[in-house]
Amino acid sequence: MSTTSQTATPAAAPAPAAPLRIHHARLIDGTGARPVEDAVLVVGADGTVGYAGPAADAPAAPSAAPGERVIDAGGRTVLPGFIDCHVHLGVATASEMNRKFAADPTVEVFRTAERMRATLHAGVTTARDLGGLPAGFRTAVEQGMTEGPRLHTAVRIMSHTGGHADFSTPSGFDPSCGIGEIADTPDEVRLAVRRLLRAGADLIKVCATGGMGSPHDQPDDEGLTVEEISTVVDELARHGGKPVAAHAQGTAGILNAIRGGVTSVEHGYGLTEEACELAGERGVFVVPTLSTVFDGIDKATMEPYHYEKKVRWSGITKENISRAIASGVKIAMGTDAAMVPHGHNLRELAHLVSLGMSPMDAIVAGTRTASELLGLQASVGTLEPGKRADLVLCDGDPLADIAVLSDPDRVRLVAQGGVIRKNTLTAGGAGDTGGAGS
Incomplete structure (x- = not known):
């Protein structure tokens, strides 16, 4: 009796992260610290936060690379997922x-x-x-x-x-x-x-x-x-x-x-x-x-x-x-x-x-x-260097009106580990200025 060898199909791999830079944002980092009004958030190719803080102290933006994303938040607020x-x-x-x-x-x-x-x-x-x-x-x-x-x-x-x-x-x-x-x-x-x-x-x-x-x-x-x-x-x-x-x-x-x-x-x-x-x-x-x-x-x-x-x-x-x-x-x-x-x-x-x-x-x-x-404080919950880049970008200022977060349509961008899962920002003005689709 002959047998036919079969190779198992591997499980689908999670979507890879790509370098991401969000600028012109209000940053609320989840630690309870005061918000940063003109902030930059930098995410590495490994899906972790590299920098989150004032634009004046941010690392210089590298020249565009394949797959890199640069997002102009247009004054919107970035928070942890x-x-x-x-x-x-x-x-x-x-x-x-x-x-x-x-x-x-x-x-x-x-x-x-x-x-x-x-x-x-x-x-x-x-x-x-x-x-x-x-x-x-x-x-x-x-x-x-x-x-x-x-x-x-x-x-x-x-x-x-x-x-x-x-x-x-x-x-x-x-x-x-x-x-x-x-x-x-x-x-x-x-x-x-x-x-x-x-x-x-x-x-x-x-x-x-x-x-x-x-x-x-x-x-x-x-x-x-x-x-x-x-x-x-x-x-x-x-x-x-x-x-x-x-x-x-x-x-x-x-x-x-x-x-x-x-x-x-x-x-x-x-x-x-x-x-x-x-x-x-x-x-x-x-x-x-x-x-x-x-x-x-x-x-x-x-x-x-x-x-x-x-x-x-x-x-x-x-x-x-x-x-x-x-x-x-x-x-x-x-x-x-x-x-x-x-x-x-x-x-x-x-x-x-x-x-x-x-x-x-x-x-x-x-x-x-x-x-x-949940015992995940070492990896998520705040936007700090070394943590997974789980993040939300929303319209307005939730510290002035917490209800802006209640409306899913005002949650404009969501990312997990640097992978963008939702992006409703439009080109021309605030929005995504490069890289592959989300």
Whole structure:
């Protein structure tokens, strides 16, 4: 019997970076430092920042080389690429999460790719998906198969039976198609962590409370116990250590999550002064997902139980998150998209400002602090020499009007590691004056 040797087709390589120079820009570098009004940003062929600072001190521009880009920002603002620490790219809307069983899985892959691209083009160059996104999407971005934010994914959401991630109907049918990872004892929790790690999870998400969108519980209901959450942390430590994000809305569950050793509290709607102090003592981040409070309430499209809980908690949330901002808790940006529309992620910054953050602090929450939460602060989150050139160029001055970042059309250029992913600047005046297409 004859055999035919086959050579495997190599995976697509990520797009190469090219030298890039942006001048006539206002620079907000993500560190919290004062903006530089006449700034130059230089990116090397390796996709890292070579210089970011005043034009007067910038290295001389070399003669044009093949593939080199020179962009006149025309007074626009250049910032680090933003990081959304709480998304659900695997579904389009909250109601769709409970109807995944009816979707064509092949079509859904393409729809997810569209959502990833819209998120990237809105200025989010890195994202953390907290349930519903298989690890293969992360690999597809890494290997250049599709465009999207650099991804960390929890894959599924750990909950107890009847908890926030248990979408089962009385008949036992799960319309979410397994977004939840159910565990009811410390031993089951260990096994669940191992299954999620086997599935490629970058972190583990646990439900420390009930929630708004879950049919069987309330935000004040407690989820996994302190012992169970501690078991998650311990099991991860046995496998090299990975972060733990806690869905935690009611006060008791927030305290359980912090005492259990989580890395971040997601939502935090019931944050009290005690909880803020404990989070500060233990270095726990808070990701308040304010977009779900300001933008995510629509009686026409929401289940009645979901709408009722949202309305009841809206004012409480605004008061408590305002207190958390004032107390100095480490806050990282996260939106909970798909609970709110994908591709409008930077609305979250305006919501943070409305509750007491300065525009600069809100930008830092979406860049430097978010990178610290994801453990990526050595490579992204600020525009400093040696870091990856993840960047956004937007119209106007977001320190004067943070809402300019809320409109994706005003985000004119987005780059990841020096590779331009979006460029709507026009020739003649401000714009791209050389090099290959983006």
